[in-house]
Amino acid sequence: MTETVLEEKKVEKDWEPKIIAFLCNWCSYAGADLAGVSRIQYPPNIRIVRVPCSGRVNPYFIIKSLVDGWDGVVVSGCHPGDCHYISGNLVARRRFAILKELLEFFGIEPGRVNFMWASAAEGERFAVLIRKATKIVKELGPNKKFQREWC
Amino acid sequence: MGIEEDNIEIISSIRENAKKLLSEDQVDLVIGYSEGTVPLSSTPVIIRKAEDVDKLTWNNLCYMNLARYLAPLMPQLCDREGNALRIGIVAKGCVARAINLLAVEKQVDLKKITMIGFNCNGIVNRSKIDLEIGEKEILEVVVSGDDIIVKGRDWEKKFPYDQYINELCKVCKVKTPSTTEENCIGECKELESIHDEFSDIDDFEAKSAEEKWDYIKNILEVCTLCYSCRQACPACYCNLCFVDQNKPIWFGKTTEYRDIFTFHLIRATHLAGRCVACGACASVCPVGIDLNFITRKLEKIVKERFDYTSGLDAETLPPMMDFDMKDAQEFMLEED
Amino acid sequence: MDQKILKKDQIGKLYNEFAGEYDFYAPIKEKGNIVFEKIENPEDIVLDYLNSKVPPKSVLFPQEEVLFEYTLDEKNVEITDRQNLDQKILIFGVRPCDAYSFELMANFFSFHGDWEDEIYLKKKENSTIIGIGCNTPRSTCFCTSVGGNPFKKGDMDIFLTDLGDKYLVEAISDKGKEMVQKLTWLSDASKNDLKKAEELAKKAEELIVTKIDVDTVVKNLETNFEHPVWDEISESCIGCGSCAYLCPTCTCFDVIDETDHYNNRGRRIRIWDTCQSCLYTLETSGHNPRDTKIQRCRNRIMHKFSYYPTNYDLLGCVGCGRCVAVCPANNDLRVILNKIKNIEKKEDEKVVA
Numbered sequence: 022m023t024e025t026v027l028e029e030k031k032v033e034k035d036w037e038p039k040i041i042a043f044l045c046n047w048c049s050y051a052g053a054d055l056a057g058v059s060r061i062q063y064p065p066n067i068r069i070v071r072v073p074c075s076g077r078v079n080p081y082f083i084i085k086s087l088v089d090g091w092d093g094v095v096v097s098g099c100h101p102g103d104c105h106y107i108s109g110n111l112v113a114r115r116r117f118a119i120l121k122e123l124l125e126f127f128g129i130e131p132g133r134v135n136f137m138w139a140s141a142a143e144g145e146r147f148a149v150l151i152r153k154a155t156k157i158v159k160e161l162g163p164n165k166k167f168q169r170e171w172c
Numbered sequence: 173m174g175i176e177e178d179n180i181e182i183i184s185s186i187r188e189n190a191k192k193l194l195s196e197d198q199v200d201l202v203i204g205y206s207e208g209t210v211p212l213s214s215t216p217v218i219i220r221k222a223e224d225v226d227k228l229t230w231n232n233l234c235y236m237n238l239a240r241y242l243a244p245l246m247p248q249l250c251d252r253e254g255n256a257l258r259i260g261i262v263a264k265g266c267v268a269r270a271i272n273l274l275a276v277e278k279q280v281d282l283k284k285i286t287m288i289g290f291n292c293n294g295i296v297n298r299s300k301i302d303l304e305i306g307e308k309e310i311l312e313v314v315v316s317g318d319d320i321i322v323k324g325r326d327w328e329k330k331f332p333y334d335q336y337i338n339e340l341c342k343v344c345k346v347k348t349p350s351t352t353e354e355n356c357i358g359e360c361k362e363l364e365s366i367h368d369e370f371s372d373i374d375d376f377e378a379k380s381a382e383e384k385w386d387y388i389k390n391i392l393e394v395c396t397l398c399y400s401c402r403q404a405c406p407a408c409y410c411n412l413c414f415v416d417q418n419k420p421i422w423f424g425k426t427t428e429y430r431d432i433f434t435f436h437l438i439r440a441t442h443l444a445g446r447c448v449a450c451g452a453c454a455s456v457c458p459v460g461i462d463l464n465f466i467t468r469k470l471e472k473i474v475k476e477r478f479d480y481t482s483g484l485d486a487e488t489l490p491p492m493m494d495f496d497m498k499d500a501q502e503f504m505l506e507e508d
Numbered sequence: 509m510d511q512k513i514l515k516k517d518q519i520g521k522l523y524n525e526f527a528g529e530y531d532f533y534a535p536i537k538e539k540g541n542i543v544f545e546k547i548e549n550p551e552d553i554v555l556d557y558l559n560s561k562v563p564p565k566s567v568l569f570p571q572e573e574v575l576f577e578y579t580l581d582e583k584n585v586e587i588t589d590r591q592n593l594d595q596k597i598l599i600f601g602v603r604p605c606d607a608y609s610f611e612l613m614a615n616f617f618s619f620h621g622d623w624e625d626e627i628y629l630k631k632k633e634n635s636t637i638i639g640i641g642c643n644t645p646r647s648t649c650f651c652t653s654v655g656g657n658p659f660k661k662g663d664m665d666i667f668l669t670d671l672g673d674k675y676l677v678e679a680i681s682d683k684g685k686e687m688v689q690k691l692t693w694l695s696d697a698s699k700n701d702l703k704k705a706e707e708l709a710k711k712a713e714e715l716i717v718t719k720i721d722v723d724t725v726v727k728n729l730e731t732n733f734e735h736p737v738w739d740e741i742s743e744s745c746i747g748c749g750s751c752a753y754l755c756p757t758c759t760c761f762d763v764i765d766e767t768d769h770y771n772n773r774g775r776r777i778r779i780w781d782t783c784q785s786c787l788y789t790l791e792t793s794g795h796n797p798r799d800t801k802i803q804r805c806r807n808r809i810m811h812k813f814s815y816y817p818t819n820y821d822l823l824g825c826v827g828c829g830r831c832v833a834v835c836p837a838n839n840d841l842r843v844i845l846n847k848i849k850n851i852e853k854k855e856d857e858k859v860v861a
Contacts, residue, residue: 111495119444128385137505171766208838215838216744400748426572456836
């Protein structure tokens, strides 16, 4: 059984990670907007995907992102109790717990996949957490072992 | 102790109870295990008449989880119009757990199922024995006293029973069906919860991410993606499995390591809180992968986070079907 | 047929002679299972085995195979076909049942010359098969019931008989004779060697205890498509497909297009598929002609023992016994064939599905 081997991605001194962020429409996406309007600087490494609720995020999205070559994944939703759909984020929280434990068990570095809560009024908090996540992923280096050659 | 003597008792209790159920017309048919035609195996069988109960047997090679035939319900278990018949099922602890799980998920009607319960004394680890014997042909396997005796054409080898059963059977706490007496004939013992420690995987969890990746790669590399594990699992009853989806295609089906890894990782995610630790997946694997390793981790996650063990009764919702404001969220990213 | 002797410690020499020109495939032990892989180091070759877990069909018809690749730019699509189909292949250590399976697969891949699968047929043309007779067949083997023999030589290019510490080498086909002539360092066989080989052949045939009346099975299958025996036969099957994956003559495959949209390229691959999968016959309309397990189980038996004889006048089974050994539910093919053999006519009963 042969395995396709990727070319070694040269880790240049100024390599920047590519992080995909699934933000819930009502809280986190609005929080990111507020950070932008308030001119709060945060790293441009994230590419945002808007979802209606953090409960919409299927573990397939997270794993497919890693298989496609994204270096990090961030999922953000409303604080528990504040979900626009009442309980979407509570369902999601259990899902994320299981997924995080299993990813670590299988050998994915903890830190590649991050979950957080950020409300629509917390522009500053959103920026702080994204800064933190980017720093963690940058230290981990590029995602070589999980990326599939033909995605 | 005498595993051999236990087995004789178990066989006679299964046959007696099956005979009772069939002759008193309490069930329409009984699913159980019969002698296999090749060593290290056993064949699931359906009997419909009380005279045939002697086909039922129990040896420590009955690794198939019979609840797998209940969802989706096999046509052989339905009548002409497609309604479920009354089924008697030979149930060791994990088979009963699977039936309870299917009942919670509304895939079976417990009123139509009667379990024939007994105290399971473990399943022999086929792949471990195959690996030790190597390329010689095994012609017969018997459990005698407290040993497993494996015989070939002109050789014989003994294995201590305690060390050569499935890893899951070694730490099993639910050997008898955990159900009420109205669903069960024979042995049964209702449990509310079990005490379980996971020292067997704690060493593994302490390793670094690199080491874990290499270890798991070493185990899973030989996978041929035949999907026997998925087919043998009673909890995998989806009409369209995620790997077979093509609108859109989520994950590849080649035997490249990343595809193999993704299949097992996602299957584990789908089984969190639902896996009943029966060990059928590892026993049926044609290349002998030790999937029980992953099963133990799944049990650990739900026990430590939600104090839940699957399949102990037919009412409690599995953790992934429920939520709570007070769930732990120590894994979330927080400001410093 | 000039007979020669190859000593077991000369296998490395054999490898070195041919490894440059040929892709040398032989059995190796991978995590406890014997499989056929390309050999880099002749020390890895394992010859003390009964039969491989994965049949040697994986050499000529691998589990995943690229059919073609393409790249896109602004206006054009450029397609690159398979290269290296002219590479010579040498498969060493094949059992007679598996050697025969290559011939059977060639039937499927050309269908009387109507639809030729260039990739398989070209690879087969360029491959040389060196086989070994079975001194101790397994108890699950039944090649003698389906027209085979543990010492059947006809489908190989070179046939080896294991005489203990050496092999008796017999060139069968022209390709084989040419190859043996190149190996000038082989010693000649003695009369004793030939006599021992004959004795081994006779003993091996006697060791096969499973005898199945396949002619009656084929005849019964012609008229019993709806017979209720199929209910019984398929009841323990779990639909996993292990039998199809490990069968030397199963050739069904799925075709998948993979696109790398980040880099504007893609490829079409084929991977092994199995008729036991519930989606195997799912049509685009949503209709599935074989959506019950009974129909799928029946299809496999019919394919091997009824459709193959109808299409090619040959049985589709080589009697290797892998399906018997690996089936998780122990749905023994020999038991199934016996049940079919014993069918008596019952007019009004039909299968449930």
